[in-house]
Amino acid sequence: xxxxxxxxxxxxxxxxxxxxxxxxxxxxxxxxxxxxxxxxxxxxxxxxxxxxxxxxxxxxxxxxxxxxxxxxxxxxxxxxxxxxxxxxxxxxxxxxxxxxxxxxxxxxxxxxxxxxxxxxxxxxxxxxxxxxxxxxxxxxxxxxxxxxxxxxxxxxxxxxxxxxxxxxxxxxxxxxxxxxxxxxxxxxxxxxxxxxxxxxxxxxxxxxxxxxxxxxxxxxxxxxxxxxxxxxxxxxxxxxxxxxxxxxxxxxxxxxxxxxxxxxxxxxxxxxxxxxxxxxxxxxxxxxxxxxxxx
Amino acid sequence: xxxxxxxxxxxxxxxxxxxxxxxxxxxxxxxxxxxxxxxxxxxxxxxxxxxxxxxxxxxxxxxxxxxxxxxxxxxxxxxxxxxxxxxxxxxxxxxxxxxxxxxxxxxxxxxxxxxxxxxxxxxxxxxxxxxxxxxxxxxxxxxxxxxxxxxxxxxxxxxxxxxxxxxxxxxxxxxxxxxxxxxxxxxxxxxxxxxxxxxxxxxxxxxxxxxxxxxxxxxxxxxxxxxxxxxxxxx
Ligand SMILES: Nc1ncnc2c1ncn2[C@@H]1O[C@H](COP(=O)(O)OP(=O)(O)O)[C@@H](O)[C@H]1O
Ligand SMILES: [Mg+2]
Numbered sequence: 001x002x003x004x005x006x007x008x009x010x011x012x013x014x015x016x017x018x019x020x021x022x023x024x025x026x027x028x029x030x031x032x033x034x035x036x037x038x039x040x041x042x043x044x045x046x047x048x049x050x051x052x053x054x055x056x057x058x059x060x061x062x063x064x065x066x067x068x069x070x071x072x073x074x075x076x077x078x079x080x081x082x083x084x085x086x087x088x089x090x091x092x093x094x095x096x097x098x099x100x101x102x103x104x105x106x107x108x109x110x111x112x113x114x115x116x117x118x119x120x121x122x123x124x125x126x127x128x129x130x131x132x133x134x135x136x137x138x139x140x141x142x143x144x145x146x147x148x149x150x151x152x153x154x155x156x157x158x159x160x161x162x163x164x165x166x167x168x169x170x171x172x173x174x175x176x177x178x179x180x181x182x183x184x185x186x187x188x189x190x191x192x193x194x195x196x197x198x199x200x201x202x203x204x205x206x207x208x209x210x211x212x213x214x215x216x217x218x219x220x221x222x223x224x225x226x227x228x229x230x231x232x233x234x235x236x237x238x239x240x241x242x243x244x245x246x247x248x249x250x251x252x253x254x255x256x257x258x259x260x261x262x263x264x265x266x267x268x269x270x271x272x273x274x275x276x277x278x279x280x281x282x283x284x285x286x287x288x289x290x291x292x293x294x295x
Numbered sequence: 296x297x298x299x300x301x302x303x304x305x306x307x308x309x310x311x312x313x314x315x316x317x318x319x320x321x322x323x324x325x326x327x328x329x330x331x332x333x334x335x336x337x338x339x340x341x342x343x344x345x346x347x348x349x350x351x352x353x354x355x356x357x358x359x360x361x362x363x364x365x366x367x368x369x370x371x372x373x374x375x376x377x378x379x380x381x382x383x384x385x386x387x388x389x390x391x392x393x394x395x396x397x398x399x400x401x402x403x404x405x406x407x408x409x410x411x412x413x414x415x416x417x418x419x420x421x422x423x424x425x426x427x428x429x430x431x432x433x434x435x436x437x438x439x440x441x442x443x444x445x446x447x448x449x450x451x452x453x454x455x456x457x458x459x460x461x462x463x464x465x466x467x468x469x470x471x472x473x474x475x476x477x478x479x480x481x482x483x484x485x486x487x488x489x490x491x492x493x494x495x496x497x498x499x500x501x502x503x504x505x506x507x508x509x510x511x512x513x514x515x516x517x518x519x520x521x522x523x524x525x526x527x528x529x530x
Contacts, residue, residue: 172398175391175395175398175399176399178388178390178391179388179390179391179399181390182388182389182390183386183388185350185370186380186382186386187399188350188369188370188371188374189348189349189350189370189371189373189374189380190371190374190379190399190400190401190444190447191371191374191375191400191401191403191447192371192401193371194371195369
């Protein structure tokens with residue numbers, strides 16, 4: 001059997017794949033956070049709860065309405081995104097111009113409330129969600145076994161991240177978004193309805209989180225706290241990539257997932273802390289993050 | 296030769312938080328005119344322009360654009376009445392290329408200049424379209440800030456100190472541009488510190504002091520009015 005540094009190839013590649021999967025979730029979630037932070041100047045602590053809501057919406061659609069995975073992939077982001085729009089209109093809007101701290105406290109409190117409500121309704125043990133029939137099974141690549149669903153998650157996450165990046169960097173809508181991130185007042189004085197753009201942007205970031213939640217449902221258990229653990233790591237990813245940097249959050253998300261996976265192979269004890277160690281080092285050497293603009 | 300008033304400001308007050316900056320500004324601009332706001336630093340000229348665009352934190356009074364009362368409208372609705380603002384700090388976006396900066400403001404009315412026409416007014420920009428917006432020199436950034444509002448179809452332009460800190464050749468180029476725009480029928484409200492520059496372009500001057508208009512001088516009066524101006528503007 002082929003070995004690398006004394007590690008059997010299937011183990012190494014297996015962990016690498018796990019790392020990529022985690023990285024995919026880090027990337028989508030930190031991308032949403034970056035877009036929201038850029039325009040709203042709010043660190044959206046509700047993001048993990050909204051990811052969880054995406055997974056639960058998929059579960060409810062299936063078990064209550066008989067709508068399967070593919071419907072969930074479309075409907076859950078729309079529904080959870082709409083709830084985000086309500087939150088922005090009713091609550092976040094009132095914080096415009098105030099210190100970051102208020103947005104952080106509000107969204108953190110909201111996350112606790114939402115998670116509490118779900119725990120009350122569904123209990124804290126996880127609920128199963130089956131892999132859709134089309135994506136069961138896997139491929140034997142010779143050096144490892146590749147489950148189809150996991151390959152799908154990595155590919156579709158990459159596609160969503162790249163599409164988002166392209167829209168932001170290459171389209172007219174994206175130029176409004178970038179400009180409004182720098183100077184919303186001036187963009188609004190040019191005739192762009194910036195308040196509406198802010199609301200829709202929050203809705204979009206939340207929809208991305210819900211989309212990740214649907215992708216996660218068949219891999220992890222659907223449970224009220226599934227986002228609470230993940231989001232802490234995602235915040236570290238955002239800090240490492242540079243708050244508000246779009247490309248930074250995508251690259252850092254996937255990269256750190258892989259680093260975490262490899263750490264599991266070579267130094268298992270460190271795998272749960274490696275991202276935080278990297279965060280500390282990056283903060284010391286480049287406080288604005290790897291891709292952040294200083295100042 | 297000037298048409299009906301297209302900007303009428305009356306009893307305009309504006310505040311930044313607790314600080315009351317405009318105390319009843321009153322002036323008007325007629326279609327096709329170039330009108331300046333002159334006054335010392337801190338008199339409230341930029342605040343007046345920002346109040347017209349609706350981007351000060353708090354304002355009251357009356358601002359009518361082509362007869363439409365705008366005091367309660369949000370900035371994007373005001374802009375869509377065909378008015379455009381070139382801010383004192385220029386507002387070129389670092390995350391946008393020169394071309395993206397140029398194409399950023401949405402078209403709000405028919406009759407804007409084509410991209411080619413804008414670039415022929417400012418040939419320097421044509422060579423720098425793919426550069427990052429803020430990599431341009433100060434003069435080029437100023438030209439870009441003017442150029443991008445000419446595309447939008449807005450016929451009423453608010454230019455806040457377009458010559459501030461620029462070299463004399465560039466000041467001359469901007470002067471020629473303003474004269475050309477006036478000839479094409481644009482209406483311009485111009486804030487200037489550089490009185491010699493303003494005097495050659497404007498039909499009328501308003502003197503602003505402590506958030507109020509304290510005098511109005513017609514260009515034809517500029518000879519005899521010069522003493523009054525000097526008295527107002529002397530530090
Ligand atoms: N963003 C702001 N916050 C608080 N005060 C301001 C702000 N901008 C301007 N001011 C104050 O308002 C007054 C008028 O300023 P401004 O309109 O910029 O004057 P001008 O353009 O005539 O030089 C000044 O006293 C200035 O200090
Ligand atoms: Mg000023």
